[in-house]
Amino acid sequence: MEKINTKKFIGLTNDKSDIKKCRFIVVPIPYEKTTSYGHGTKFGPKKIIEASSQIELWDEETKKENWLKGIYTSSPIKCSGSENSVFKNIEKVAKKYCDLKNKIPFFIGGEHSITQALTKPFINKHKNISILHFDAHADLRRSYEGFSKSHACALYPASLKCKIVQVGIRSVSEDEALKINKKNVKTFLMHENRDVKKLIPKVLKSLTDTVYITIDVDGFDPSVIPATGTPQPGGFMWYEALDLFKAICTKKSVVGVDIVEVAPRKFDTLSEFNTAKLIYRLMSYLC
Numbered sequence: 001m002e003k004i005n006t007k008k009f010i011g012l013t014n015d016k017s018d019i020k021k022c023r024f025i026v027v028p029i030p031y032e033k034t035t036s037y038g039h040g041t042k043f044g045p046k047k048i049i050e051a052s053s054q055i056e057l058w059d060e061e062t063k064k065e066n067w068l069k070g071i072y073t074s075s076p077i078k079c080s081g082s083e084n085s086v087f088k089n090i091e092k093v094a095k096k097y098c099d100l101k102n103k104i105p106f107f108i109g110g111e112h113s114i115t116q117a118l119t120k121p122f123i124n125k126h127k128n129i130s131i132l133h134f135d136a137h138a139d140l141r142r143s144y145e146g147f148s149k150s151h152a153c154a155l156y157p158a159s160l161k162c163k164i165v166q167v168g169i170r171s172v173s174e175d176e177a178l179k180i181n182k183k184n185v186k187t188f189l190m191h192e193n194r195d196v197k198k199l200i201p202k203v204l205k206s207l208t209d210t211v212y213i214t215i216d217v218d219g220f221d222p223s224v225i226p227a228t229g230t231p232q233p234g235g236f237m238w239y240e241a242l243d244l245f246k247a248i249c250t251k252k253s254v255v256g257v258d259i260v261e262v263a264p265r266k267f268d269t270l271s272e273f274n275t276a277k278l279i280y281r282l283m284s285y286l287c
């Protein structure tokens with residue numbers, strides 16, 4: 001194959017990146033407006049895709065060349081203009097890919113607020129969908145710093161419509177504490193669920209059969225992915241998270257994935273490379 005096109009995920013340039021033949025669609029969404037502490041998530045998609053060209057195409061865990069299933073990388077979604085118009089456009093693009101048969105889109109942020117728009121078409125299409133929410137933060141606020149379309153409110157709208165299963169959570173406001181483990185929201189607080197082997201069956205039981213996965217990279221321990229806007233100590237280590245994701249990807253029907261909140265830093269490629277490797281590994285589990 002030809003190498004390297006740093007604008008396409010894992011540098012694919014041949015017919016394996018044809019949208020008609022591909023199993024996976026990578027959609028860059030460089031949206032950033034409401035980050036409240038560290039900034040730079042709008043550079044996440046570009047840096048993650050650049051870093052992905054350094055991944056070995058033969059996946060050492062699944063022992064396969066999973067890129068052969070085809071990975072199409074779309075051009076980045078335009079994120080300039082009013083918040084409302086950007087969110088409408090993100091929803092429109094998500095619906096387009098949600099409606100394609102036998103393809104799994106991977107949306108790469110950008111800040112977590114985009115999940116509000118991304119999940120809408122999936123919730124509308126799949127009656128019995130649930131969302132796996134991997135994050136340090138509960139993200140269940142109705143609004144934050146005057147914004148309802150805020151990274152801190154990423155899961156609030158979806159929580160009114162479908163089951164949300166939260167893992168990695170270790171930062172919750174008093175108001176959010178009233179919402180966790182009530183109604184649609186099942187929350188596995190990190191400090192109470194330190195043994196991932198015990199956690200996995202509980203998470204599988206809580207999820208429905210059709211699952212959308214939203215991954216805020218701050219769900220990982222900061223030693224795994226340090227470059228993120230609102231870090232919290234004590235998250236998932238690499239293999240703990242992979243064990244969890246592998247169980248979900250192989251036992252559930254995963255219809256869409258988003259990965260958000262990488263805020264790349266100068267002189268550090270760890271976060272974007274590890275995120276790119278995570279995306280390719282999830283694709284491998286889903287093959």
Ligand SMILES: [Mn+2]
Nearest residue numbers: 136137216218
């Ligand atoms: Mn978070």
